[in-house]
Amino acid sequence: GGTGVYSYAWTGSGVSATSEDQSGLAAGSYSVIVTDANGCSTASLPVTITQPSAALSASATGESLICSGDADGNITLTVQGGTPTYTYSWKKTGDNVTVVSTAQNPSGLSAGTYNVLVTDSNGCTTTASATIVDGDGTDPVVTAPADYSLEGCDTSAIVGRVYSETLVDITSSYTGVGVVETGTGIASVKYSDSKSETTCPIVVTRTFTVTDNCGNIGTATQKISIVDTTAPVLTIPANAGIECTADITPGSLGMATATDNCDGDLTPTFTDGDCFGLENKKEVNAGQGIYQHFTISGMAGLGVNSIKDFTLTFETNQGIGRTEFILVSPNNGKGIVLVGTYCTGGNCEDNGTYSPTFSDNTGDPIWVNGISIGVGAGNFRPNGGPSPNLGSVNGLTSLVSSFEELTNGMTSLDGDWFVYAKKQVYENGNVRFISSCLTPALGESCAKNNIIIREWTVTDNCKNTSTGNQVIVISDTTAPVASGSITDTIIEGCTVEDAPDAVKTVAELEALTEGLSISDNCSDKADLKVSSSDEVSGTCPIVITRTYKVTDECANESLDIIHTIKINDTTDPTGTAPADIADLKDIANIPAADIEAVTDEADNCSAVTVTVNDTNNEGSGCSGDPYIVTRTYTLTDACGNDIDLVQTITVEADLVTVDAPEDVTECDSYMLLELINGAYFGATGGVNPIPVGTVITETTTIYVYAVSADNANCTAENSFLVTINALPVAPTGEDQTVCEESPIQTLTATATVPEGFSVVWYDAAIDGNVVESPTLSSFGSVTYYAESVNDATTCVSNSRTAITLTINPAPVAPTSGGDQTVCYNGLQTQTLTATATGGIITWYDAAIGGNVVTSPTQVGVGSVTYYAESSNETCSSLTRTAVTLTINPAPVAPTSGGNQTVCSNGSSTQTLTATATGGTISWFDAQIGGNMVISPTQVGVGTSTYYAQSSNGTCSSLTRTAVTLTINPAPVAPISGGDQTVCTDGSSTQTLTATATGGIITW
Known part of the structure; x- marks a missing residue:
């Protein structure tokens, strides 16, 4: 009610005396009087604020x-x-x-x-x-049983807690597994296994997992190694005695077999050698020495009881004189010093790796440590001397000086052999045994006999190995074989002494004929021996039957090889025929035959008889066809050998000759040339004469004919073919005119001729030079001339066809009128138009290809690039000039920080400052145009309006935002209505009211 505006008068502790609403007051009693604009007031209104009896x-x-x-x-x-x-x-x-x-x-x-x-x-x-508070999160502490190994092939070897790749619950009994649990107790104990990818050994990782009642997990692992140390069982094929040509492969002589406890059946492998021994690098000591044992087996019953040679390999860096090696046999403990004797100084100090081969060959030197011995291989006889170690070597009872003594009395080399080696003294450096090998010797009667020591080896997957020897003795009991036969030999001669000597070698024997081949299963041809014997019979021819025999190195003798040699007189008698007669013109002038005319008759073996016979060739007697008599005198000896002595008698008239022109092929026509002999005719036999100089225009045969002046029956005639080919017509073709491209193109002149014809290009219409490549690859014009050639006749056209090639230069690209970039002016029809100069301009929407643009403009906000191409009405520019048009959008007007209106605080420097947000703000003193204001403020009482414009660094906002600043003046203080002082009238309602004038009064 009342008439606003209202004023308020509060009483009470902590109030804001004139505010309508109060806040932040404590519990207590408060009162307020409200007065309206007319000075009408309410009675005092009480307000009570209570509070709880106790704090929250x-x-x-x-x-x-x-x-x-x-x-x-x-x-x-x-x-x-x-x-x-x-x-x-x-x-x-x-x-x-x-x-x-x-x-x-x-x-x-x-x-x-x-x-x-x-x-x-x-x-x-x-x-x-x-x-x-968080609960139990501590993992149990687990200790796995100790790692261990066991023999086996797979995981089935594990007993007790068997192998399992899935978890096995052992909560009820986990003996051996240590567990420390400090929380809620054990819920479960389990284990699971995994195995290694390797198999030797198979390593099983057993993981024990302990889970407590809160799901905390502790683990520990145990390693179980499953190892296979058992070697395979190897079964060796029986020893064999075979011919040298026999198949020595296991397919024929037996394949070793092997089984293994883990891997089942295995396939053994083998190596063939000719010796027994071992490879076992071992240091030789100076105390008891070393024993390197090897076993010879499989020799029993083979008749092999002697040593061919023994190879030893060792090295020393202490001096060769410090070393001794003794070979000890199973023959009652006999031994032989191979390397010795101990010595010092000189050659005894030599070092290196030595590989001597010892034998009883008397041509080899005896090994003595003190002589100069080269490192590496070499052939020696054993030292064969005494040893200071005799009596201290276990198994050695006596020493001999040769291998023959060492094996004397042995029926077989089978048994346990060993090499004993010892250094002389303890010194720095070492002597090392590396390997040894003993080669048995077969019987001396046949050098081709041989022995193979086949060592079989089998190794299982865990490298456990077994070995064994199969002995194969190769012997030769087969005689040489002759295939084919010797072709009879017929030689010229009169007596047996003319026969060739018998050959002595197989090579010479095979060389007697192509059909004979001699071979032996074991011996080389060069090692075969040849013997022979002869038997003689007959007279003409004399026949010698020669019998050859071939013997191999093992005394095996071949069957008889027969060579028949026939000595025959096949030589013709000799003599001299009468001289030929060649100057007769008439057959009637030929003389009669006379055997007395033959001279110098002779024969290598007997007397000669002479007979005569005439024949003729039935010739005409004209030149070129003479009449020839062949008069044959036959000389014959006692063996029927004869010889014909020929006398030739020739009758020939004078020669008639005519020219023989070559065939002629011409284009269009041919003129007959002068002749030396004969005349031209149109038909054979001198029919239809043709004068010299006649021009032939069609293909025809021309004859040249003449008659002998001495004999009308003797004539001569030749002919030749004149071929006339037609001339081809000139080629057809078109000129080529193009504009320049980039890179500049190449034009090639073309012309068309019928099939079977070719085009030849020239640089002139007549004569000129042949042009291989009629092209143009630069600005300008060139003319080439095409001539037609018949591929079959090579005839050319009478005229040439001109073809002109032209490349016109392209104009330069236009000059850009410049890229255009403006800010949007607020009009939707705001338009930019691209410009360029230089020739006739055509605009496109792409640098290459694209579409023609009639109006290259940008309307409204946006950006576009056009491409200008120039033309000179013939060619266009090779490149286009880009012109970009851009209308950038204007930013929005700033957001006002708000108009500001305050009352003056009485200070002349009281200041208000305008604010706005959005981009970069510029202030102006007018909505449009005006002046830029650096500091948009109102100082002291008054009102100012400023206008904010935003910028994004490129464009400014199209409108400005107004911000008004106002400082209102404060009114003057009220005029007091006067103090009032009265005396009480005794009434409890006596009232005095203060008064004042000047505006709206708030007390």
């Missing part, structure tokens, strides 16, 4: 979790005081945003400290905190 308070208690990570914790909250009802907001320390519960007593909580804000119905608040 809260306390909270949290319970501990059983297992770490659980979320089943509870908090009990007790609230006192304040004004019910209460609300609750629980948050967890570390997260002041998320409300986890609004219940008084929250549940389902994880470990942590929780803070609650309790609010009563009056908005009063208090806080409390409670902590939920």
